Amino acid sequence: MSNTVRTAFVVNGKSAQADVEPRTTLADCLRRDLKLTGTHIGCEHGVCGACTVLIDGEAVRACLTLAVQADGRAITTVEGLPGADPAALGPLQAAFRKHHALQCGFCTPGILTTAHALLSEEPHADAERIREVLSGNLCRCTGYVTIVEAVLEARAAYGGPAYQGGGHHR
């Protein structure tokens, strides 16, 4: 490949590097060069949020970030979120499972990273705030109600209030 640039960063706690074209997005770099296929690409123009990853703890769109912009930063993908263990799901993931907050699972990685970033900063976020922040992530399966419930329940694990129930959608 002509005209490549070295980019080196920490991803999910481990050092990683890749030689990429300057135009390569972080999403493509993670998926193709580093084989971290948990980050999904839904639109490639920054609207759907499926590719959301954390850069130094902040939720960003990996399809609108160049791989070279990640140089020297710490990236967290869905595979590296706390509790991303199928044998022992963490509180956020377990709440999603309990509330049936995912169906096809394609948007889920971006929603989990977004929710984790939100709750890490604002563990007391209310339903309205959760909806506001998640409005940057499209989901076509759930209608969002169960996602909001799951995030409300997960707040406790981030130091937020205990889950009171109160899902009014059923």
Added chain:
Amino acid sequence: MNVAPNTLVGQEIERTEDLRFLTGRGIFTDDYEPAGTLHAAILRSSIAHARIRGIDAAAALKLAGVHAVLTAADIEGVVPTIPLRLAPIKGLERYLQPVIARDKVRYVGEPVAVVLADSRAVAEDALELITLHLDPLPAVPDWRASETDAALLFEENGSNVAVRYSAGFGDIDKAFAQADYTRCETFRAHRHTAAPMETRGLIAEWDAAAGRLTVNGATKVTFFNRRTLAKMMNLAESAIDMIELDVGGGFGVRGEFYPEDFLIPFAARKIDRPVKWIEDRREHLLAINHSREIDCELEIACRRDGTILGLRGKIFGDMGAYVRTNGGVVPAKAAQFLHGPYRIPNIKIDVAAFMTSKTPVGTYRAPGRFEANFFRERLMDMAAHDLGIDPIAFRRKNLITEQELPYSIGQLVPYETATEYDSGDYHAALDRCLQEIGWAEKSPLQGKRVAGRCHGLGLACFVESGGAGPRENARLILETDGNITVNMGSSALGQGLETVFAQIAGDAMALPFDRFRILHGSTTLVDEGFGTYHSRAVVMGGSAILDGAKKLIEAIRSAAATQLGCGSEAVTVQDGQAIGPGGRAVTFAALATTAAKAGQTIRVDGTFANTKRTYSYGAHAAHVAVDPRTGHVEILDYVAVEDVGRAINPAIVHGQAMGALVQGLGGVFLDHLIYDQNAQLLNASFADYLLPTASDFPNIRGVTLQLRPSPSNPLGAKGAGEGGMVAVAAAVGNAVAAALAPLGVNPTELPLTPPRLWRLIEDARTTSRKHAS
């Protein structure tokens, strides 16, 4: 034989699928990439209707990393056309889509050439270097332009009108002649599409030595697609494996046989390398089936007391440029479902399907139903208002009663036999819906202004079909660890079928949930499968599991009898063991291991055949507030009630309802594929094609009823994927109309965007001022 305790079906079991999806371990199409893969990008027409004069790919072929540019000229003989899978109304077969354009292009987005390159980026670069010489022809932007035949999309057919037919029963002219009251209105449902979060994609692998083709990324109807592809590529069906990976949403559009389903396997064989194609979002919005674009003239005849005497209508369907696999489903179902859950003694619907120079139309969740319920329920509210009858009383008068079920609606669809609504208590579902939304308490708000906004309540009743035949199959295999693998002909498109099928199998075999592994979709798993559409996976596939479980228990008893030296009638099966006379037991694992040592497998094929449809039913109610200064509508409360007969996993059923409901609300207010007069799609991105977000519709509720199981399958289940969607435009349309009735606004056209409502409000004001002066 012991009876399986009913412990799993009906419970909200947490989903098997979630463990991989929540941890980034799913394998979606683009997550799979064999070594040596080339990447495809597709050159698509940028002009709606044109003659192709030439394709110059010389510059593209010179670009480093480009391996080939394939066009129609690379296909030996006749370019194959994509066959009809459903709804083969006579005449439609003249408008099938070639897998790649040869002489003409007929919509923006039609494939013209395929680039194969080392990376997708290079393939896309190469697209820019191909010169496509097109001689533009007049665009055909809508059915009215189509009907004139001024510009013919298929000259050889002499007309753009693909099909016209009439359906109905009774004596419609007599009904209208005898009626105290009639009203005719014109309605419109707009073009939109499903937009699943994962775009389409395929990876085709050709094994030249073995003469075998593997297509990864297939779903929905993999056996039909294999049959189609085999014919097109002159291969035996058995030489092709269609493999289903994780699927990022279907909703009707994904998994049908599209041009790329030929082009990518064809390219892989041609170049003898694996070829991957992943659709980008712009491409998706131009290329995947659109849906819903239906105009309707509908006329109702009633007695003075509100009794419906007849319904007479015309359906005008915009099919786009080609008739694809779904045939005439969209206009045909829009016609059929005008009947709804009501007693309508006389009905006549004229259907016409028109070819236009736009993206072809196919099914999107609740095809035809979303539209038909909007048309009928809006007209019923108008009739009730004219007759001075409460809209609920009007519906109660005409709603079919349980005593009248099963209720034949005759043959309203030309390619189907007569059908009948199976079971239900339609009045109970309506009552439940009214009670949930608090209709009686809220009704004083009808048309009232509160803090500047106009409040309205709207209601709609529906029936919804599911469970299409003819068959579905399940193969149950006893593994040497004593667990059971269940191979399904049904496809999983994200609904949670691995979980639901394990629940059904678990109860049928009286074994815990985690003893089952569910595999699905791929053509390697069963000999014959029919797939997942028309809300049929659980009804048909689940029933096939019941049959397979029965047979597996028999096979286990027989194998155990041989080992225990007794007759199989002396063997009982319990807790994963076969128990013979004197309590001597042999475990499932031991039985399978013994069989394996003899080179055998304990394996059975279960099947379920059915020609009867299931009819779920229910009611939706909406409470809205409309801001007359902006035309913005807020959903203050929304209740969707559906009787699904039997809910295998109520959480999953509820999830289907909530997701469908929000998709439906998107279809009412947001999703809109906007074309100009040149048939150019103006909003082929998610920045412009708006979908519901988390903050748009927080106030929605769903109630799943299990009042009346379906009599036509052993589970008693009815299709549950669409009931949350079918009546959304109808209920919201009626609520908005009720809110704005004092202003003289009566919306009949979707979507109900703020600009459209604002315009209607302004026009009504102007009219009323004129009348006043």
